[in-house]
Amino acid sequence: xxxxxxxxxxxxSLLVLPLLYGMLRDFFGGNTNRFYGxxxxxxxxxxxxEAYDKAHEKTARYYExxxxxxxxxx
Numbered sequence: 001x002x003x004x005x006x007x008x009x010x011x012x013s014l015l016v017l018p019l020l021y022g023m024l025r026d027f028f029g030g031n032t033n034r035f036y037g038x039x040x041x042x043x044x045x046x047x048x049x050e051a052y053d054k055a056h057e058k059t060a061r062y063y064e065x066x067x068x069x070x071x072x073x074x
Contacts (some may be wrong), residue, residue, distance in 0.1 A: 063064075
């Protein structure tokens with residue numbers, strides 16, 4: 001029968017080994033998920049963002065004119 005100490009050590013090692021493996025992979029350059037293109041992705045706009053900005057501009061112009069008609073005519 002396994003003693004309590006060894007049982008505890010096995011449980012702890014099962015929790016720690018994946019973390020240790022990930023840290024060693026990262027340290028030795030095995031981690032390829034580095035977000036190098038993150039700055040480029042920040043410049044790209046989705047269709048949803050463009051539609052939001054377009055609607056926001058129309059709404060802002062509407063309220064700047066004091067709420068008059070949507071085509072700019074009072």
